[in-house]
Amino acid sequence: MKQFVASLFLMFFFVVTVSAQRWFGDDGGADMKRNQWGIDLGVGKMTDVDGSVGFSGGIRYQYNVHRFLGVDVFGVNYVGQTVRGEGLGPSVLQAMMGLRGKTPTLYQDISAYLGLRLGYGYDFYVEEGGLALELNLGINITPHLSLGYVFNMQNLKFENASAKYKFNGLRLGFVF
Incomplete structure (x- = not known):
């Protein structure tokens, strides 16, 4: 099932990017940047x-393919949490x-925004990795500043078991 969902996501991603040039020009997207970098910072808790x-x-x-649709072509994300009595606990690095x-x-x-990202994450705390998923929901306060909710889930595969981290938090984003 996971492979089917990942394949479906990749097919949708491919179709959207193939028609990107026509969409951007037809909708008058010339008043916005086509390529943007973003920095996202969040605080919250792993449930x-x-x-x-x-x-x-x-x-x-x-990469903005339309005035209202952008593709996060590549992102690197870090999610961490402290553990009582141990200091730094789960430390997950994700490519999404x-x-x-x-x-x-x-x-x-x-304006409001909604973001969905998939990728792979590796947890340095337990030295295992797996599928990562992130959902963002919030408002763009200005064209360069956003504030919203983030849900991040990291799946970990062990030899005979699996585990998940679920991070819920407040996210502050900067786009330039």
Whole structure:
């Protein structure tokens, strides 16, 4: 099932990028940058870990195929959490790609956004890796600043078992 979902996502990603040139020009997307870099910083908690504050941070390259649709071509993401009595606990480094959509302007420069990214993550705490998923939902306060909710899930595969980390947090994003 996971392979089917990943294959379906890759096919959709391919179709969207193939028709990118026509979409961008037809919709008058010339008033926005085609290529953008983004930095995302978050604070929250891993629901499955007995610890205090968790944090996330990452950098991504976004290619806008339409005024309201962008592709996160490549992103590197770090998610970490402290564990009571041990210090730094799960430390996950993820390589991700995905789609990012936004609404038309709601008020002045403010718009809503939704992002979905898939990829692979490796946890240095338990030295295992697996599928990573991230969902972003929030508002673009200005064309360069966003604030929202982030849900990040990291699946880990062991020889005879599997585990998941689920991170929920507040995300502050910068796009330039």
